[in-house]
Amino acid sequence: MSESESESEGAELSRRLAGVSLAAPASPLEDDDLLREILLRLPPQPSSLPRASAVCKGWRGLVTDPKFARSFSAHHRKPPLLGFFEIRAAGLVFTPVMDSPDRIPPERFDLGRCSGIKVNDAYSCRHGRVIFIDWQRFELLVCAPITGELSRVAIPPEVERGSLNVAVLCAAGDQGHVHGGCHSSPFKIVSLCLGRKDSQLLARVYSSQTGIWGDLISAAAPSRLFSDLTPETLVCNSLYWLSTGVDVVKFDLDDYSLTVIKGPPVTYDHGRQIIKAEDGDVGFNIFLYPECHMWRRDINCDHGVHTWVLWKTIQMHTILGLPQVDEKRTNFLLGYCEDTNVIFMYVRPNVYMLQLNSMQSKRLNANLESVGHYRPFTSFYTPDTTIAGGSNGAEISHNT
Structure with a gap:
């Protein structure tokens, strides 16, 4: 091939390549699998996923997928x-x-509207x-504040008006289930009350899947009276209540023993x-300002x-943000x-x-003369489950 022919062929090839549109490499954010992995690593704060869902239709489709919420x-x-x-004069109020x-x-999260x-x-x-x-209707009301769904459950027959402790918990048994998005x-x-002669504790377990209360479970009551409205704690797979004294009532959710x-x-x-x-075992905290004593229940190997x-x-008083000791200070625990x-x-x-692990503190309210019980609320906050005000949720009745 002559030099002129070679140049002519090269020029033709150049003209052809100039007309070809070379596709640019895809952006990582256009790869759904990679984007999903990125979005999974957003912090679990309420604003994270709603903000991501507002970026575009594709992002919203990803973060509102129930599979993504589980992941x-x-x-x-x-x-x-x-x-x-917290209970106030106007009723139960949510404080962020x-x-x-x-x-x-x-x-x-207005439960009154719900x-x-x-x-x-x-x-x-x-x-x-x-x-x-709802003591007027003698019913328990179970509300999912994020979705607004409300379930009504008849109080067990052995319970006398004004005397009842109850605990609610997720019953999902799927492998890998993580509590925190359990709204559906x-x-x-678990209901717990004193028997009519105050010598026995009586417990039952209700299942939303069957819609009925289980068999009555009993145990000898603590040496001192069992107090109502004592906040329970879930440790491993057991619920713990405090009696009026220092006795602890344990309900094992594996074998339903009391x-x-x-x-x-x-x-x-x-x-x-x-x-x-x-270590994941049960502990006991005693708060007497300026000291906090923490006990742990250990097993003696011997x-x-x-x-x-x-x-x-x-x-x-050595923790940053807390005041110095003052004998005139009123102090008590509000919740856990x-x-x-x-x-x-x-x-x-x-x-x-x-926060008991890091010992970091935060002041929430100032100059309060009175406070009530605090019931902490934890949840993942995803855009597919949130509603405004909780007033449109469905009501389910369980009166068996």
Whole structure:
């Protein structure tokens, strides 16, 4: 081939290549599988997924997919603490604990709008649900604040008016299920009350899947009277309530057994709370400002018996943000979040939130003269399940 022919052929090839549109490599954000992995790693704060869903139709399709919601929960494992429910003169009020843009508007979780009645107290708050009582209709009301769904359940016949402790929890048994987005999952209720002669504790378990209460379970009552509205704590797969004294009532959710165990060798009867110890076992917190005493229930390997061991003592006034000791200060515990290991405490006139693992504190309210029980609420907050105000949720009646 002559040199002129070679140049002519090269020029022709150049003209052909100039007319070819070379496709640019796809952006990582256009690869659904890769994008899904990126979005899964967004922080589990309320604003994360709603903001992502607002980017474009494709992103919204990904984050509103129920499979993505399950994967998001499984990746983060523990839901964030959104706030707490507290009884006030106007009824039960939700107070958010996060700052903007993750702060949930209090009216979004208005249980009064959800139930149609004035809610006077929350008896239990766990796995995205809150349970309270309608004494006029003698019913338990189970509400999922995020979706607004409300279930009514008849109170067991052995319960006398005004005397009842109840706990609500998710009943999903799927392998890999992570609590925190359980709004559509089945639930259980554990009721606990004193028998009519105050010598026995009586318990039952309700299943939303069957719509009925199970058999009556009984145990000898604690040496001192069992108090109502004592907040229960879920540790491993057992529920724990405090009696008026230092005895602890344990309900095992595996074999449905009810037992009373002795608490730590202390006499202080206020500012007590069952907590999770660092090793996952049950712990006992005693708050007497300026000190906080934490006990852990250990097993004696030589004798095979459980004993309470003083685990740690914390000088509260040394924690950043808490005031110095003052003998005139009123102080007591307000509530405990088992998911995040956070306690709420009142040191007059302020309310503090303290994370027991990191010992980081945050002041929530100032100059309060009175406060009520706090029921912490944790949940993943995904755009496919949230509704405004909780007033459009479905109501389900279980009166068997």
